[in-house]
Amino acid sequence: MMLTAIGLMSGTSLDGVDVALIKTDGRRVAELGPAGYRRYTDAERALLRQALGEATQLDRRDARPGCIAEAERAVTIAHAEAVAAFTAQNRIATEKVDIVGFHGQTVLHRPAAKLTVQIGDAQALAKAIHIPVVYDFRAADVAAGGQGAPFVPVYHRALAQSLGREGPVLVVNIGGVSNITYIDGNDTLIACDTGPGNALLDDFVFRTIGKAFDGEGKLAAQGRADETWLAQALQHPFFAKPAPKSLDRNDFAAMAWGQWSAADGAATLTAFTAGAIAAIVPLLPKPPHSVVITGGGARNLTMMRMLRERLAPARVESADALGWSADAMEAQAFGFLAARGLKGLPLSYPATTGVAFPMTGGLLARP
Structure with missing residues (x-):
């Protein structure tokens, strides 16, 4: 049975709450509805930053000392x-919504200590909105020894299957770090970080020309990549490690950079991201037939050109070209995961989070 679900996601950037409507049975995506956004106020953001600092002392996932309780409210x-x-803006009657997927705000994530804490009172939320709420998605995976992330790959699989294409599909998200989901039918689902995304490039562009990023890759398009530096950089041992593997945004920030002009540096670091993504292909069970690029990197035309060159003969497209929404994808994913959680279907897998066996998850709060 298809469910109408609303997904809610607030990420580590502390910018606000993404909202998205999706119709799904937890296996397939029948329809992608509208999306919305509620920005955190400056006061809310300051409170959350304070809660993040205090949360480093937590040793129990249900503890809410000090300002953490205030932040949860x-x-x-x-x-x-x-x-x-x-629901008001889109004229959606709440009685027509079957379930809400509520990720909450992560304030602590220490999978090695089997501890992950997302604040937000799901019972109070369910009563306020008069819709059942599925929450606490990551806890079961972490308690079983998994990393508790990533959780979006199972949604990537549903989107990829809706394309009806033959052969493996690779979904590449290029944010600060790049990560991939490899989908081959129902049986093979692999996810991992591949290396730098936009972080190194953005930092370089900001330092050299004072801009936040290389819009559409125009600066990189004027430069020439330093092939000697690239060849050496791609020898980093991370690139030879099999999945699952993960990175922090700044893991490559200490690398020695060449004496580049702004354009040549942008070209080199764009090529580094593309080369790092291409480096995962030999470690996958089969080369992908289709590659879908999402995240900020999909708007970088030079990045897209370099990826097409390095990933040929695979077909490389942006998520937006397929009617997917890069901005709403995580919120959509938690609506999808709420439906899966209701039905007792797995949310995470050995090759996505490193957990020993496929794990269900999520708890239900009723209005």
């Missing part, structure tokens, strides 16, 4: 307001 209210505004 703020998060809950912000999500309730986000749902209310979204």
Whole structure:
């Protein structure tokens, strides 16, 4: 049975709450509905930053000492307001919504200590919005020894299967770090970080010309990549490691850079991201037939050109060209995961989070 689900996601950037509607049975995506956004206020953001600092002392996932309890109330209210505004603006009757997927705000994630904490009172949210809420998606995976992330790959698989294409599909998300989901039918689902995404390039562009990023890759298009530096950089041992593997945004920040002009540096670091993504292909069971690029990197035309060159003969397309929404994807994913959680279907797998066996997850709060 198809469910109408609303997904809610607030990420580590602390910018606000993404909202998205999706129709799904937890296996297939029948329809992608509208999306919305509720920005955190400056006061809410300051409170969350304070809670992040205090959360480093937590040793129990249900503890809410000090300002963490206050931050949890703020998060809950912000999500309730986000749902209310979204349903009103899109004229969606709440009784027509079957379930809400509520990720909450992560304040601590220490999988090695089997501890992950997302704040937000799901019971209070369910009562405020009059819709059942599925929450606490990551806890079961972490308790079983998994990394508790990434959780979007199972949604990537549903999107990829909706394309109806033959052969493996690779979904590449290029944010600060690049990560991939490899999908081959129902049986093979692999996910991992591949290396730098936009972080190194953005930092270089900001330092050299004072811009936040290389819009559409125009600066890189004027330069020439330093092939000697690239060849050496791609010898980093991370690139030869099999999945699952993960990175921090700044893991490559200490690398020695060449004496480049702004354009040549942008070209080199763009090529580094593309080369790092291409380096995962020999480690996959089979080369992908189709590659879908999402995240900020999909808007970088030079990045897209370099990826097409390095990933040939695979077909390389942006997510937007397929009607997917890069901006709403994580919120959509948690609506999808809520439906899966209701039905007891796995949310994470050995080759996505490193857990020993496929794990279900999520708890249900009723209004």
